[in-house]
Amino acid sequence: MEDDDYDVRQWDVREDCEVRQILDRIADKWSLLVIALLDCQSLRFTQLRREIDGVSQRMLSVTLRQLERDGLVSRTVHPVVPPRVDYALTPLGRTLHQTIKSLVTWTEKHQEEIATARAAYDRRREMMES
Amino acid sequence: MEDDDYDVRQWDVREDCEVRQILDRIADKWSLLVIALLDCQSLRFTQLRREIDGVSQRMLSVTLRQLERDGLVSRTVHPVVPPRVDYALTPLGRTLHQTIKSLVTWTEKHQEEIATARAAYDRRREMMES
DNA sequence: CGGTATCCGAGATGATACTG
DNA sequence: CAGTATCATCTCGGATACCG
Numbered sequence: 001m002e003d004d005d006y007d008v009r010q011w012d013v014r015e016d017c018e019v020r021q022i023l024d025r026i027a028d029k030w031s032l033l034v035i036a037l038l039d040c041q042s043l044r045f046t047q048l049r050r051e052i053d054g055v056s057q058r059m060l061s062v063t064l065r066q067l068e069r070d071g072l073v074s075r076t077v078h079p080v081v082p083p084r085v086d087y088a089l090t091p092l093g094r095t096l097h098q099t100i101k102s103l104v105t106w107t108e109k110h111q112e113e114i115a116t117a118r119a120a121y122d123r124r125r126e127m128m129e130s
Numbered sequence: 131m132e133d134d135d136y137d138v139r140q141w142d143v144r145e146d147c148e149v150r151q152i153l154d155r156i157a158d159k160w161s162l163l164v165i166a167l168l169d170c171q172s173l174r175f176t177q178l179r180r181e182i183d184g185v186s187q188r189m190l191s192v193t194l195r196q197l198e199r200d201g202l203v204s205r206t207v208h209p210v211v212p213p214r215v216d217y218a219l220t221p222l223g224r225t226l227h228q229t230i231k232s233l234v235t236w237t238e239k240h241q242e243e244i245a246t247a248r249a250a251y252d253r254r255r256e257m258m259e260s
Numbered sequence: 261c262g263g264t265a266t267c268c269g270a271g272a273t274g275a276t277a278c279t280g
Numbered sequence: 281c282a283g284t285a286t287c288a289t290c291t292c293g294g295a296t297a298c299c300g
Contacts, residue, residue, distance in 0.1 A: 013163060015184030018241045020163075023234065027157040033143060033150075045282050054145030056274055061283060071247025082281040083280080092243055099232050104153065106229050111148045113222055117201025175262055186294055191263060212261040213300085 025070065026096065030055055030063040035093065035100045038073065042088035072096060155200065156226065160185055160193040165223065165230045168203065172218035202226060 013020060025031060033052050037043065043051070049060055064087060067073035072093035078084040089097055143150060155161060163182050167173065173181070179190055194217060197203035202223035208214040219227055 013181070013183055018245065019234070019237050022237045022241055022244055023162060024159050026237070027159070027162055027233070029154050029157070032153060032157055051143070053143055057283075058275090059273065062273090069248055069251040070244050071251075072244075077282095083283085085282060092240065092247070095240070096236055099229070099236050102229050103157065103233065104149070106226055107149050107152045107156070110222065110225070111152055114152055114200050114202075115148065117222070118199055121199040121201075187263075188295090189293065192293090207262095213263085215262060 022070070025066060026072070026100075028063070030059055031067060032100055032103070034060075034063055034067060034087075035072065035089065035097055036104050038087060038089045038093070039097060039101075042076075042086045045085055045087070048087065067093070152200070155196060156202070156230075158193070160189055161197060162230055162233070164190075164193055164197060164217075165202065165219070165227055166234050168217060168219045168223070169227060169231075172206075172216045175215055175217070178217065197223070 026035070030052065033055075034048060037048065037051055045060070045064075048064075049055060049057065052060065055063075064073060064075070068075050071090055074088050074090050074093075076086045076088070078086070156165070160182065163185075164178065167178065167181055175190070175194075178194075179185060179187065182190065185193075194203060194205070198205050201220055204218050204220050204223075206216045206218070208216070
């Protein structure tokens with residue numbers, strides 16, 4: 001009988017803790033892409049909308065508002081007609097960008113392996129059923 | 131008139147592309163925590179369930195199945211009574227672990243800043259309304 | 261212990277219309 | 281252009297029950 005009950009916890013991860021909440025935010029489907037896109041450039045609302053294929057106006061708006069609230073993205077309104085609003089990473093956002101980018105890079109680099117693993121898994125399952 | 135229409139795209143991010151799909155998977159609320167927890171240790175189903183506060187049996191099961199399918203997590207069944215199943219990172223999963231961990235570390239390190247930014251944002255909004 | 265199957269409700273999201 | 285408001289939908293995930 002081994003000791004199964006030693007403490008395997010590496011950090012405090014209670015459901016209502018701050019870290020979990022923030023993690024859910026920044027690891028969000030749209031947030032990831034926005035942060036990844038706003039590298040060294042600032043982009044307008046419509047540019048982001050064009051670049052992020054499939055995002056609705058509403059979801060882009062909601063996402064940008066959350067990122068702005070979290071101090072990761074800055075919103076600059078130019079008082080011109082028609083309106084022009086630029087979004088850019090804040091210094092805090094730039095520190096996060098590195099990590100997000102490495103996540104995207106990892107995915108690009110290993111997508112073949114994952115596709116292969118999935119195919120293998122599905123083939124095995126098919127075998128089981130027959 | 132500036133040139134707004136130069137290509138700001140840094141990678142191919144069509145909605146149905148592989149990278150987006152995988153990103154959504156691994157940046158998932160529960161997947162992140164599972165991968166972060168399975169550092170150098172392997173854990174049993176119930177251990178994971180205990181450690182990841184708030185996860186339902188169903189969601190842990192679904193999440194593990196997806197990670198297994200993607201070749202990130204290995205599932206080892208020990209033919210004993212009662213059953214014992216160990217989950218661990220595969221070599222591929224371990225390469226992802228570094229990145230995930232740095233995301234978690236970033237969050238821990240900057241949670242105060244984010245809390246401050248949120249409070250400031252909310253205060254500003256309150257001012258506007260009054 | 262370690263799951264899967266089914267059902268169902270809440271919250272997330274899209275579509276549409278409207279505005280400064 | 282850059283949003284917000286409203287409504288409809290629909291997916292995700294919890295609860296429950298059951299199985300090897």
